[in-house]
Amino acid sequence: MVNDIIVVGAGVSGLTSALLLSRSKANTVTVIAKHMPGDYDIEYASPWAGANFLPMATAKHSRWERRTWPELARLVEQVPEAGIHFQTSRIFRREKDMQGSSCPTDPMFDRDPWFQSVLPDYKELDAAADPRGHDSGCEFKSLCINTAMYLQWLVGQCLRNGVVFKRAIISHIKEARAYKRADTAASPPAITIIINATGLGSLKLGGVQDESMAPARGQIVLVRNELHPMHTTSGTDDGTSEILYAMQRPAGGGTILGGTYDIGNWESVPDPNIALRIMRRVVDLCPEIAGGKGIEGLSVVRHAAGLRPYRKLGVRVEKEALDDGTWVVHNYGHAGWGYQGSYGCAEAVVELVNEIRVLNGQDLASEPK
Numbered sequence: 001m002v003n004d005i006i007v008v009g010a011g012v013s014g015l016t017s018a019l020l021l022s023r024s025k026a027n028t029v030t031v032i033a034k035h036m037p038g039d040y041d042i043e044y045a046s047p048w049a050g051a052n053f054l055p056m057a058t059a060k061h062s063r064w065e066r067r068t069w070p071e072l073a074r075l076v077e078q079v080p081e082a083g084i085h086f087q088t089s090r091i092f093r094r095e096k097d098m099q100g101s102s103c104p105t106d107p108m109f110d111r112d113p114w115f116q117s118v119l120p121d122y123k124e125l126d127a128a129a130d131p132r133g134h135d136s137g138c139e140f141k142s143l144c145i146n147t148a149m150y151l152q153w154l155v156g157q158c159l160r161n162g163v164v165f166k167r168a169i170i171s172h173i174k175e176a177r178a179y180k181r182a183d184t185a186a187s188p189p190a191i192t193i194i195i196n197a198t199g200l201g202s203l204k205l206g207g208v209q210d211e212s213m214a215p216a217r218g219q220i221v222l223v224r225n226e227l228h229p230m231h232t233t234s235g236t237d238d239g240t241s242e243i244l245y246a247m248q249r250p251a252g253g254g255t256i257l258g259g260t261y262d263i264g265n266w267e268s269v270p271d272p273n274i275a276l277r278i279m280r281r282v283v284d285l286c287p288e289i290a291g292g293k294g295i296e297g298l299s300v301v302r303h304a305a306g307l308r309p310y311r312k313l314g315v316r317v318e319k320e321a322l323d324d325g326t327w328v329v330h331n332y333g334h335a336g337w338g339y340q341g342s343y344g345c346a347e348a349v350v351e352l353v354n355e356i357r358v359l360n361g362q363d364l365a366s367e368p369k
């Protein structure tokens with residue numbers, strides 16, 4: 001007897017959950033999703049991410065990122081085809097951003113951050129290294145993911161473990177039960193468990209309808225120009241929803257210039273004025289990216305916008321028994337840190353699935369590995 005696991009969602013959260021669950025012989029795993037790697041849609045966040053590793057959790061909630069760093073670093077060192085590389089990250093602070101009510105809450109701007117013992121080579125920069133307009137800064141070893149490659153790599157790893165993928169749109173979470181595996185039909189599964197990794201879809205999905213979800217729109221510019229190290233600043237003078245970051249993806253993936261973090265904005269079309277401000281800010285901070293030619297020196301691949309799955313209450317990773325007894329394990333609401341928390345959250349999904357199995361009388365200690 002095996003457990004029939006249906007993962008709803010093929011973003012980084014669903015795929016990483018499917019990968020870890022498929023490592024156990026006790027589970028068969030099916031992934032169903034409206035969007036799959038290779039698709040580009042405003043409501044499918046994963047392809048739009050930079051994606052880099054800049055800790056955003058407080059020390060108290062840092063488990064997801066602490067647990068993810070070692071695995072992503074291992075992939076950089078041992079699995080080049082996953083499409084991830086190390087890149088030094090420089091963070092710059094302005095005193096005016098660090099004070100008052102608009103002070104950035106991300107711990108990446110802290111002066112004594114919890115992650116200095118996790119991410120290698122952390123150091124405060126001396127004042128001479130800070131670019132114009134910035135008062136202090138720090139540097140550490142981070143990484144950047146070529147998301148187009150990495151999502152496909154995750155699908156490949158899942159397929160290797162026997163995961164089945166299907167395109168489907170469900171309107172109620174219980175509909176996922178219809179995708180139980182045919183090969184377990186003859187011998188009924190021990191339990192059927194649905195993993196809800198629908199990201200922003202959890203706002204409207206029947207049976208979930210989580211009203212604390214909202215889009216946090218991110219507009220970006222992808223350019224061919226190269227940039228090392230990656231840069232992030234504590235604020236800009238263009239409004240609180242406009243931010244500044246730049247990172248180079250590995251394996252010819254281009255350099256991402258960002259951006260915006262605009263909660264409640266669903267607009268799918270990139271705004272040309274915002275695009276201009278994004279490019280100006282990056283070129284002002286690092287003129288070398290454009291060979292000193294200003295934004296004329298940028299070679300644009302595309303302008304784009306994606307919606308981060310923001311959750312006012314923070315990420316939801318928990319199990320829930322529906323009114324008919326169906327078990328759902330939720331893994332959604334990762335806002336702007338879905339990649340850098342992906343393994344930590346997926347590990348927690350496995351733990352919750354195992355708790356449900358124990359509640360259903362399964363003896364985990366005696367099963368084949």
Ligand code: FAD
Nearest residue numbers: 009010011013034035045046052199201218306338339340
């Ligand atoms: P998604 O990728 O949105 O996937 C949701 C899945 O659920 C999709 O397959 C969708 O089709 C499916 N689905 C939804 N509803 C239904 C339904 N009813 N029926 C069937 N299927 C359904 N993160 C980082 O870690 N580092 C970064 O540097 C970073 N930068 C970012 C920059 C931008 C501009 C953006 C937009 C995001 C960034 N993020 C970053 C955040 C990251 O992209 C997200 O946190 C992450 O992609 C969320 O993944 P997910 O799998 O939870 O959701």
